[in-house]
Amino acid sequence: MAVAGLLLLLCPLAAVGAETAGVAVSGESSTAVPAEEPGDPTAPIERLNLTLIEIMKSAEGGASYQERFDRASPVVFEIFDMPFMAAKSIGGSWRKLSPDERKRWVKTFGDFTVSNFADRFDGFSGQTFEVRGERPASRGDNRVVDTLLVRPDDEDVELDYRMSDRAGTWRVVDIYSDGSVSEVALRRSEYSSVLKTGGIEKLITLVTAKTAKRAVE
Numbered sequence: 281m282a283v284a285g286l287l288l289l290l291c292p293l294a295a296v297g298a299e300t301a302g303v304a305v306s307g308e309s310s311t312a313v314p315a316e317e318p319g320d321p322t323a324p325i326e327r328l329n330l331t332l333i334e335i336m337k338s339a340e341g342g343a344s345y346q347e348r349f350d351r352a353s354p355v356v357f358e359i360f361d362m363p364f365m366a367a368k369s370i371g372g373s374w375r376k377l378s379p380d381e382r383k384r385w386v387k388t389f390g391d392f393t394v395s396n397f398a399d400r401f402d403g404f405s406g407q408t409f410e411v412r413g414e415r416p417a418s419r420g421d422n423r424v425v426d427t428l429l430v431r432p433d434d435e436d437v438e439l440d441y442r443m444s445d446r447a448g449t450w451r452v453v454d455i456y457s458d459g460s461v462s463e464v465a466l467r468r469s470e471y472s473s474v475l476k477t478g479g480i481e482k483l484i485t486l487v488t489a490k491t492a493k494r495a496v497e
Contacts, residue, residue: 321414321423321443321450324359328452329409329427331355332397336404345495349398356397361444361451362390369468370483373475381480388484388491395491406432417442422453 335348343351356362366389367374367382377385412426422444429437442454456462474483 319448319450322411322425324443324450324452325411325425325427325441328355328359329411332401333404333407333409335397336401336407339402340404345398345402345497348401349394349495352397353394356394357390359452360393361446361453362386362393364444364451364453365389365393365464369464370471370475370480371468373480377480384484385480388487392487392491395494399494414443421445423450 331352335343335351338351339348363382363386366386369389370385374382408430410428410430412428414423414425416422417424422442425441425443427439427441429439431437438458440456441452442456443450444453454462454464471483474486
């Protein structure tokens with residue numbers, strides 16, 4: 281199972297706020313609901329970890345990429361704040377998009393995020409996840425859930441999930457591999473050059489093609 285460059289998650293966490301309002305896609309968070317007291321921020325990560333173990337075991341049993349994608353999709357869209365992530369992955373370009381372009385980009389970004397899980401968690405050899413606790417983030421009211429992917433025959437992988445309270449529900453807004461590397465920060469750099477040369481349409485086309493390619497490899 282390839283784990284280097286494990287997850288495509290987010291760049292720095294400036295709140296998107298009203299800029300993501302009105303992006304109606306499956307799994308998005310709503311800022312219109314009155315805030316409630318959030319529960320345990322580790323609970324969504326525990327659920328994600330269980331799903332990933334199931335996906336790895338199913339892959340070992342012969343499950344196809346598409347079957348793994350379909351299993352991961354509802355959980356990822358529920359646990360991750362996908363509109364926020366999609367907006368932050370393209371930085372200031374988000375403000376220039378029309379409502380339709382925003383919806384299409386969130387869907388494209390979300391599908392690519394799910395495809396990372398389906399593609400990389402493609403076998404099982406005794407891996408386990410350990411949630412090692414949660415702590416305050418460096419700024420704001422966010423929390424960080426520290427997780428370790430234990431691989432019996434390889435080096436363990438540290439995954440730190442940054443969580444934000446979305447109307448009483450903790451959602452993932454960033455992931456750092458090995459405790460410091462934000463995959464989305466790296467993606468954002470990649471996306472920036474594409475946006476400069478071809479705009480959002482070119483970016484949607486390229487990312488959609490990457491997702492589609494995984495389904496046939």
